[in-house]
Amino acid sequence: MKSLFSTFYTYRNAIALFVSVLYFVNTGHTAQHVEHNTHPPEKVDALNVTLYTEPQEIPAGEQAALIFNLTDKMGEPFTDLMIHHDRVLHVLIVSENLQILGHVHPEDFDDRDMMTELEGTYTVHFTFPTAGRYILALDVMTADAEYSKYLFVDIAGEKKMTDLAEDFSREKTVYGYTEEGGDRYTKTVLTDEKGTSTYKVKMNVQEKIKAGEMVHIDYHFSQAGKPITDLVPFLDAPMHFAIVNTELDGIVHTHGSVMMNMDHSKTKKDISTKGHKMEKKESASGHKHQGTTPEKFGPTVMLMTTFPKPGIYQIFGQLKHKDQILFPTFMVKVDQ
Numbered sequence: 002m003k004s005l006f007s008t009f010y011t012y013r014n015a016i017a018l019f020v021s022v023l024y025f026v027n028t029g030h031t032a033q034h035v036e037h038n039t040h041p042p043e044k045v046d047a048l049n050v051t052l053y054t055e056p057q058e059i060p061a062g063e064q065a066a067l068i069f070n071l072t073d074k075m076g077e078p079f080t081d082l083m084i085h086h087d088r089v090l091h092v093l094i095v096s097e098n099l100q101i102l103g104h105v106h107p108e109d110f111d112d113r114d115m116m117t118e119l120e121g122t123y124t125v126h127f128t129f130p131t132a133g134r135y136i137l138a139l140d141v142m143t144a145d146a147e148y149s150k151y152l153f154v155d156i157a158g159e160k161k162m163t164d165l166a167e168d169f170s171r172e173k174t175v176y177g178y179t180e181e182g183g184d185r186y187t188k189t190v191l192t193d194e195k196g197t198s199t200y201k202v203k204m205n206v207q208e209k210i211k212a213g214e215m216v217h218i219d220y221h222f223s224q225a226g227k228p229i230t231d232l233v234p235f236l237d238a239p240m241h242f243a244i245v246n247t248e249l250d251g252i253v254h255t256h257g258s259v260m261m262n263m264d265h266s267k268t269k270k271d272i273s274t275k276g277h278k279m280e281k282k283e284s285a286s287g288h289k290h291q292g293t294t295p296e297k298f299g300p301t302v303m304l305m306t307t308f309p310k311p312g313i314y315q316i317f318g319q320l321k322h323k324d325q326i327l328f329p330t331f332m333v334k335v336d337q
Contacts, residue, residue, distance in 0.1 A: 047074040048148055050139065061132045061158030067092065069139060071121040078121030083142045086237045086256070087184060090123050091140040093243045093252055096133060098165045099315040102190045102243065102328060103127050109185045130189050132158035136245065138252035151252050165247060167313065168332050172203045177325030184236050186326045200224050200322070202329045210335045212311045218304040220257070220318065220329060228300035235321035239294050240302045243317040246310075255306060257320070259298040308335040 048071060055066040069090070071079040082089050094103035105125045107113050114124065129135060138151040176196030180186055205219040220240070222229040235241065240257030308314060318329040 048072075048079055048141075049074065049076075050150065052152065054154070059129060059154065059156050061129055061156050061160050064126050064128045067125050067127060067137070067154075069123045069125075071123070071141075078119070080119060080121050081143055083144060085140075085142040085147075086241075088236065089118075089141070090125075091138075091254065092125050092127075093138040093140070093254055094127060094129075095136050095243060095245050095249075095252060095315075095317065096131070096162055097135065097249050098133070098162045099245060099247065099332075100163060100166075100192045101130060101135070102192075102317045102319075102330075103187075104241065104243070104319060105187050108183075109181075109187050126187070128189055129154070129156040130191065131160045131162045132156050133162040134249070136249050136252060138243070138254060140254050149252075149254065153249075169334065171205070171331070172201070173329065173331070175200045175202045175327055175329045177322060177327045180321070180324050180326050184321070190328045192328070192330045196325075198224075198325050200229070200327060202327075204329070204331045206333065210308060210333055212308050212335050212337060215305060215307050218306070218316075220302045220304070222300045222302070222322070222327075224322075229322060230299045231297045231322070232299040232302070233297060233321050233323070234294040235319060235326065237294065239298060240304070240318055240320040242304060242306070242319075244306065244308075244314055245317070246308075246312040246314045248312060253306070255304070257302040257304050257318075259295060259302055308333075311335050311337045 051070045051072075053068040053070065055068065059065040071082075073079050088106035088108055090107055092103070092105050094105070095101065105127055107118065107123045107125055110124075110126055112124075114122075117124070133156060135154050135156065136151055137154055138149060140147070140149050142148070176194070177198035177200060178186060178188070178190070178196040201223045203221045203223075205221065206216065210216050222232065232239070238256040239259045242253075242255050242257065244253040244255065245251070302320065304316075312335055314333050314335060316331050316333065318327070318331075320327050320329075
């Protein structure tokens, strides 16, 4: 790995381990696919991203390094990233059968190399459990803009994915997985895999969902027949969501919210009538980002979102109870 970085920095224009060049423009949470042979608009906030992998051809079942090199439109290292939701860079990974999820960050790994990050290079590790296509979304933030983009990775191997299955049930048994410390969970999650604890989740959503219209979705969590009222923030949010349709043409990474009419003594810091300000996070340049989440909440978490077009969508959720990370996953159909 060190030799790879050395070669990369000495010969910046080398094509070694080249997979794809991504052009980022300021799109907020709406991913826009830009073909490799086009150029981004001439904007100050344009960001280029090149993905390298080690190994170049990734086999199923073996850990791979995903190496993102960020540069500005002048080709200079892009390093002025804010910490947002407790991480400098978020990588979401979903399989084409919508049954496998990963959510990893450079800070999650002991071999994080701060020196390469000063050169605009950020690395995460992931084990793709089965062969097939995966969509991979990268989210970053600066003081001026948020960037979201996706690309695909094809994994080789004998163990194939199962076929995509439709499941529109609204009540499910969901498993918790013991966190690895500091809101870390770097392992792959399969929707049909049992974890270390068991929960019940009910999803309440309107019967008919229309594309382009705001939708209000409630998640109600219980355990052993009792509502859970001591859910805790996960990565500076009540709940994280990755929303993907069966066409696999993008990932929306968004967050849940909770009602703020709880006992004010149970929050981390001062709470106003509108909510409570979490501890401010700073980037290396002093930029800050803050969220609004109580210290304890439940049993209900809300999602407000808009589905851009008709189709079938999988909504992957991620939240925390004590030291357990839960991954509730529900499918919805969106009409014209």
